[in-house]
Amino acid sequence: MLIETLGSARDLGRLNEIAGVLMRHGFGDAVRRLGLADTLARAGHVLHRDHADELARLEPPQQVRRALEELGPTFVKLGQILAGRADLFGPEWIAEFARLHSRVPPVPLDSLRPQLVEDLGAEPEAVFARFDAEPLAAASIAQVHRAQLKDGTEVVVKIRRPNIRDKIEADLRLLERVAGAAAESWLALEPYRPRELVREFARSLRRELDLATECRNAERIAANLAVLPEVTIPRVHWAWTGERINVQDYIEGISGENLDRVSRQGLDRQLLARRGARAVLKMIVEDGFFHADPHPGNVFYLPGNRIAFIDFGMVGRVAPRRRDELLQLLLGLVEREPQAVADVLIEWTGGQHVVHLAQLEDEVEAFVDQFHGVPLAQLKLGDMLAQVTTILREHRLALPADLALLIKAFISLEGMGRGLDPAFNMAGEALPLLRQVLRTRYEPKALAQRGWQALRSTLAVASQLPHDLSQLLRRARQGRVHVAIEVAHLKRTGDLIDRAANRLALALVVAALIVGSSIVMTVGGGPTLLGLPAFGLLGFLGAVAGG
Known part of the structure; x- marks a missing residue:
């Protein structure tokens, strides 16, 4: 039982709270199957039934969303991550997860002041020429205040909420145990790898808690996009940046959520859509390091049809091998080559739990083949990727977390592009870059470099082989060779x-x-x-x- 696995009593209070919220939202059976039944007596004082009738009329996705909102920042973040997992959840679940927001009441400046003084080394009014007491925005992990440096530079100061790390760490410990208990209690969850999902989420959230990591991500992406002068990334002021605070240039522009104002200011929406797509595609396909949450609130449109990206707390990484597979998948979709798409998807899912592999291949081929002869301008790449993940979900296959994040970024990108320009052609924008990157991968210099790396690895293995064989034979003579079988x-x-x-x-x-x-x-x-x-x-x- 879950309660038996707790290493200490430090999380029991939070466990009580979680059990109470789940019971209140109609998940009593799940609470018992996860081994939390022993805590219900202790949680009885929080099991209010004031809204029982209302909750009973809600659909399960709505009940889950409301429970996540009530459970706090860790669970809201988890729901936001799950909103990009169309390979795990149906459209009705994705729609509810997408409604989750992390806007919360701000922490008063007086409550932030001791932490600010500790991080800045002085009162904020002494460090900055101006420091606004009222925040521009407040979210579950941090809030943002506008300020001005003494040289006149307008900046934003992002401040982590006091004591938020302790609460999130407690939630992550409990989530890891819940994932383990769920995997054992519901064998049907095994294909979705709940333990791996929670581990990846925990790594991502811990990185997001370090506000200095966000700034390092911003500088890395700024360096990669330096060849695109139309793209702006806020400059970091490292003298006042650390784990709990960061200071970056203030971006004066039009939020991506205010498209009417974009038109009123006379900006070219078609050009903005193409430039935004080019920047994000370069991050993903060419650089392998990308903004993993490019929603309209994280994009600003500037005079001269320039684009600014902000908030690099959540980023994705694509290893070189994954990048090659991504190229094959996207080219297979754009150029209507079904076998190439099927091969990549089977490789990504590892072929696990595929009872009818031939049936999966047939469905993918039939899906891609339906676009044969469709003009490139009419292809909706984001919709095609979403449909591919639906096929995977129907076969109870889950994508690795990094690829799910990548596909979410593609779908968000196409949605933003079509919001700016209904005629935006994501496939047409992607195809030239895909072909260019593919040609670069097979240039003589690149081939020679990969060949040399492969040769070095082969020689290293060959040089170690006699020693390994000698050890194996020695252990066999001593009767120390063991074979372990785990069922x-x-x-x-x-x-x-x-x-x-x-x-x-x-x-x-x-x-x-x-x-x-x-x-x-x-x-x-x-x-x-x-x-x-x-x-x-x-x-x-x-x-x-x-x-």
């Missing part, structure tokens, strides 16, 4: 038998206490407690506690 379902069955045996043993002890105490109660003499034989009464109390 996952057999281990799970053994665990269940072990738990049942423990409960049976406890039941026998309780039964013995009841029988023995009943005998003692009928025997006169000896010490008494509340007028009853003391040993008999203590035996009954022990039986109650053990049961």
Whole structure:
């Protein structure tokens, strides 16, 4: 049971709170199956039923969203991540997760001041020529204040909420245990790899808690996009930047959420769509390091049809091998080559849990083939990627987390492009860059470099081979060669038998206490407690506690 796996009592209060929220939103059965039933008695004081009738009328996706909102920043962030997992959830779930927001009431400046003084080395009014007490925005992890440096530069100061790390770390510990318990309790979840999903989420959230990491991400992307003068990334002021605070240039522009103002200011929306697509495609396909949350609130449009990206707390990374596979997938979609798409998807999912591999290949080929002869300008690459993930979900296949993040970025990018220009052609923008990167990968210099790396690796393995064989033979002569076979379902069955045996043993002890105490109660003499034989009464109390 989950409660038995807790290493200490430090998380019990938060566990109580989580159990209460889940019960309140109609997930009592899940609470019990996850092993949280023992905490319900303690959580009883928070199990208010004021909105039970209203909650009963909600659909499950709505109930989950409302529960995540009530559980706080860690769970809201988890829901926002799941909003990009169309390979795991259907459209109705994705729509609800997308509604999650992390806007919360701001922390008063007086409450932030001790942390600010510690991080800045002085009062904010002494460090900055001007520091606005009212924040521009407040989210679950940090809030942003506008300020001015003493040289007149307008900046934004991002401040992490006090003590937020402790609460998030407690939530992450519990999530990791819940994922393990869920994987054991519901075998149907195994293809979705809940443990891996939570581990990836925990790594991402911990990076987001370090505000200096966000600035390093910004500078890396700024260096990669230096060849695109129409793209602006806020400059970082490292003298006042650390784990709990960062200071960056203030971007004066039009938010991507205010497209009407873009038109009123006379900006070229078609050009903005193409430039934004070019920048994000370069990040993904060419650089392998990209802004993983390019929604309209993180994009500003500037005079001269320039574009600024902000908030690099969440970034994605694409390894060179993954980049080659991505090129093959995107070119397969754009050039309508179904076998290339099927090969990449099977490679990405590892072929796990595919009962009918041929059927999956046939469905992917039929899906891609339906676009044969469709003009390039009419292809919607984001929609095509979304449909591909739907096919995977129907076959109970899950993408690796990094690829799910990448596909979400592609879909968001096309949505933003079509918001600016309904005739925006993502496939047409992507194809030239894809072909260019592919040609670069197969230039003589690149081939020679990869060949040299492969040769070095082969020689290293070959040079180590005699030593490894010698060790193997020596251990075989000494009888020290062992073969380990792990049967996952057999281990799970053994665990269940072990738990049942423990409960049976406890039941026998309780039964013995009841029988023995009943005998003692009928025997006169000896010490008494509340007028009853003391040993008999203590035996009954022990039986109650053990049961």
